[in-house]
Amino acid sequence: MRYGIGALSRDTGCNIETIRYYERIGLLPEPPRSAGGHRTYAAEHTRTLDFILRARTMGFSLAEIRRLLSLSEAEAPCDDVQAMALTHISAIRNRIAELEQLAATLQNATNRCAGNSAPHCPVIDTLFDDAKSA
């Protein structure tokens, strides 16, 4: 029925310190305490924490998750949530494009120094001299 922070941590895979952190910043509701002051959680908390963790792996910031959580309690959140998700998707796609550009540039440079032990390194040159980076 009720369990401690250790059990919640094991169930969700979330670090104990992180659970307390989420509570401190108001993401996770404050659970009731035992007589001695220990936090006592129930299924509700596990559910919310799982939500937070999944949203994190989706790349949402804690501020965004805060909004998602409050939207999840609202009447008709679908439009708002969809808007957030779409914004997020385009941010992700932009990031992917940047990273692909990066990988290509680096790959290009490393190709030029493959099997080469010479003192003059193409990768270093790429970093020193912008002209070669394309």
Next chain:
Amino acid sequence: MRYGIGALSRDTGCNIETIRYYERIGLLPEPPRSAGGHRTYAAEHTRTLDFILRARTMGFSLAEIRRLLSLSEAEAPCDDVQAMALTHISAIRNRIAELEQLAATLQNATNRCAGNSAPHCPVIDTLFDDAKSA
């Protein structure tokens, strides 16, 4: 010949505070000072700072850049640099794969709520219920 931190900032596009920060953590060499204590830079510093900034846009951490800088002064750095670059490339590719998975999952969820103003939101559901996320 010699110029102040403001000029270096303008030349490189790097924030003044960031320049001082890089000096503080030992990335950028300490420049000579004027009689009154102002930093006086020369082309050498601009070159190094450009290197750092380009390495940053390549996604190298400051710790990695520190290594790259010291390698750039070594005799035959090519092998070591290439190893770092290859490691970095594979990290980037992994990150891209993660992001693509993310975008796909989110896209999937948003598609299911497109044009839908109903109170029951598929994106929220995806976050609450792992089973639907695939």
Next chain:
DNA sequence: CTACAATCCGTAGCGGCTACGGATTCAAGT
């Protein structure tokens, strides 16, 4: 009732900056 595990809390650190603010110092104009 004794051990020993679990949990408590506050504080400080990480990376990579960015911002603030009061005290200088510099460069240009007169």
Next chain:
DNA sequence: ACTTGAATCCGTAGCCGCTACGGATTGTAG
């Protein structure tokens, strides 16, 4: 030479999302 206003000085603290530390208390099984 002197004044003014911009530039720079420095230290400190804040941002995010945790993570680690450590000494004091509680909880629980034998």
